[in-house]
Amino acid sequence: MAKIDAVALETFRSCLTTSKVYTPGSEGYNDALIRWSDTGTKHAGVVIQPIDTADIRTALLWAQEHGVDIAVKGGGHSAAGTSSSDGGLVIDLSLMNQVMVDVPHKTITAQGGATWKEVDEAGAAHGLATVGGTVNHTGVGGLTLGGGYGWLSGQYGLTVDNLLSAQVILANGNLVHASATEHPDLFWGLRGAGYNFGVVVDFTYRAHDQKESVYSGVVGFAPERLEAVMEQLNALLALPDARSGAMCIFARAPDGSGPSIVVICFYNGPRDEGERRFSGLVALGPVFNTLDMIPYPVVNTLQNPQATYGDRKLFKGIFYEPPLDPTFARKIFDSIMAKTQAEPELAPSAIILEFTDMRKICEVPLTASPMASRSTTQNGIVFLRWTDPGKDQEYRAWAREVQSKWKTELDTKTQNQVITKVPQYINYAEPGDSVVTNIYGDNLARLQAVKAQYDPNNVFHKMHPIPLATSQ
Numbered sequence: 001m002a003k004i005d006a007v008a009l010e011t012f013r014s015c016l017t018t019s020k021v022y023t024p025g026s027e028g029y030n031d032a033l034i035r036w037s038d039t040g041t042k043h044a045g046v047v048i049q050p051i052d053t054a055d056i057r058t059a060l061l062w063a064q065e066h067g068v069d070i071a072v073k074g075g076g077h078s079a080a081g082t083s084s085s086d087g088g089l090v091i092d093l094s095l096m097n098q099v100m101v102d103v104p105h106k107t108i109t110a111q112g113g114a115t116w117k118e119v120d121e122a123g124a125a126h127g128l129a130t131v132g133g134t135v136n137h138t139g140v141g142g143l144t145l146g147g148g149y150g151w152l153s154g155q156y157g158l159t160v161d162n163l164l165s166a167q168v169i170l171a172n173g174n175l176v177h178a179s180a181t182e183h184p185d186l187f188w189g190l191r192g193a194g195y196n197f198g199v200v201v202d203f204t205y206r207a208h209d210q211k212e213s214v215y216s217g218v219v220g221f222a223p224e225r226l227e228a229v230m231e232q233l234n235a236l237l238a239l240p241d242a243r244s245g246a247m248c249i250f251a252r253a254p255d256g257s258g259p260s261i262v263v264i265c266f267y268n269g270p271r272d273e274g275e276r277r278f279s280g281l282v283a284l285g286p287v288f289n290t291l292d293m294i295p296y297p298v299v300n301t302l303q304n305p306q307a308t309y310g311d312r313k314l315f316k317g318i319f320y321e322p323p324l325d326p327t328f329a330r331k332i333f334d335s336i337m338a339k340t341q342a343e344p345e346l347a348p349s350a351i352i353l354e355f356t357d358m359r360k361i362c363e364v365p366l367t368a369s370p371m372a373s374r375s376t377t378q379n380g381i382v383f384l385r386w387t388d389p390g391k392d393q394e395y396r397a398w399a400r401e402v403q404s405k406w407k408t409e410l411d412t413k414t415q416n417q418v419i420t421k422v423p424q425y426i427n428y429a430e431p432g433d434s435v436v437t438n439i440y441g442d443n444l445a446r447l448q449a450v451k452a453q454y455d456p457n458n459v460f461h462k463m464h465p466i467p468l469a470t471s472q
């Protein structure tokens with residue numbers, strides 16, 4: 001990719017009408033490069049923060065004319081740096097973060113740079129919610145475009161299952177409205193491979209009635225309770241309730257008191273039903289328990305203290321077919337604790353396991369959207385956090401080893417039955433991970449055709465690029 005020419009940059013600047021512009025050395029430039037993980041920070045040649053579509057069009061056409069690399073930043077949570085550019089142009093949508101609620105039609109429209117916090121709060125003001133992320137500072141952009149799981153997935157499916165339309169600026173500068181009836185192929189592609197087609201300037205979601213408070217909180221256990229906790233969580237999945245979900249986290253206690261098991265519980269209903277739902281877990285004698293009726297948007301802040309900005313991070317997807325074998329879970333727990341003991345700078349790291357009722361998600365056929373990991377297989381994450389850039393490769397390799405243990409476990413367990421060809425959730429995957437060869441599964445050929453139509457020159461290729469048909 002070309003280095004940005006000074007004259008071309010000045011021409012570009014003079015064509016922009018409303019954007020903030022940052023270039024190396026200018027005031028605010030370093031702040032504009034900040035991402036959730038320092039591993040995502042790259043030194044762009046120019047960053048623009050537009051507030052309207054005209055400047056995005058100008059930027060896309062200018063960058064292509066001058067052979068400049070293009071990155072699009074939504075919420076900036078890609079630890080792999082897919083919303084950043086080394087020396088190129090970043091279209092940073094963070095000032096386009098308005099959220100509009102249409103109460104009579106029960107829809108929520110979020111601009112492409114909004115975070116889930118804005119969506120949760122705008123919806124809650126009208127007793128509505130859609131399926132959003134469980135950490136409220138993630139962007140609606142990347143999370144939606146790769147599928148999107150949240151606490152409401154048991155009831156309403158994936159975020160993309162609730163996407164009604166999107167407005168997209170294509171590489172040729174055209175603004176198109178994509179929905180089931182307008183540009184339906186593009187709309188299909190956006191719902192799981194959506195980072196590959198253009199800059200999405202807004203998303204319109206179906207909203208659902210949401211009571212102000214839900215039964216939720218965090219329950220912590222001593223390490224010796226691990227097998228019993230797993231059995232309880234397995235039992236909850238075996239008797240699924242669409243209103244309920246859980247997440248189990250293996251981590252060191254932030255106060256340095258040692259290994260711990262934390263379960264975040266969610267029940268979208270009244271206290272007595274929630275108490276009944278989690279009674280088996282609570283009966284195990286947690287060391288702390290914050291379960292209570294809390295506002296729905298607050299549930300999506302419960303993980304924020306562990307998911308703060310700063311430091312180097314990696315986020316690698318793992319997966320399992322329930323029930324999760326407690327003996328295997330114990331091995332994983334021991335290995336992350338041994339690693340964080342041997343390498344103290346990894347202390348804030350964790351293994352996160354989701355326990356989601358997948359029935360609603362699986363009602364949608366695999367070909368209805370490009371998201372190829374729709375199945376009963378559950379998701380999880382290896383989350384590592386450290387400070388020394390010299391350790392990047394070593395820790396990435398270690399996380400891949402952990403991933404491959406899960407793959408072996410899944411393969412052993414599901415011998416002779418194909419549960420899913422793509423167990424890996426695209427938004428938790430990075431190119432090079434142990435199971436990411438064709439993350440789009442059987443949807444790849446159709447995606448290639450949609451790509452050829454909407455982005456024939458492969459301008460948008462940073463996150464799980466669709467291999468062009470000719471390069472097959």
Ligand SMILES: Cc1cc2nc3c(=O)[nH]c(=O)nc-3n(C[C@H](O)[C@H](O)[C@H](O)COP(=O)(O)OP(=O)(O)OC[C@H]3O[C@@H](n4cnc5c(N)ncnc54)[C@H](O)[C@@H]3O)c2cc1C
Pocket residue numbers: 036071072073074075076077078079082083093112113132133134135137138139140141142143144145146147148149150194195198199200201307315427428462463
């Ligand atoms: C702390 C944390 C919690 C998470 N929790 C969940 C969760 O609960 N559920 C879940 O499903 N996933 C979750 N994820 C994964 C998350 O979905 C991805 O990391 C997602 O890519 C983040 O989107 P972003 O907009 O913040 O990131 P960015 O880094 O800004 O973008 C990621 C990719 O999407 C593209 N992109 C973003 N916005 C747009 C847009 N408007 N138009 C075109 N392209 C765009 C970028 O170019 C980039 O390639 C979580 C991730 C983190 C780090």
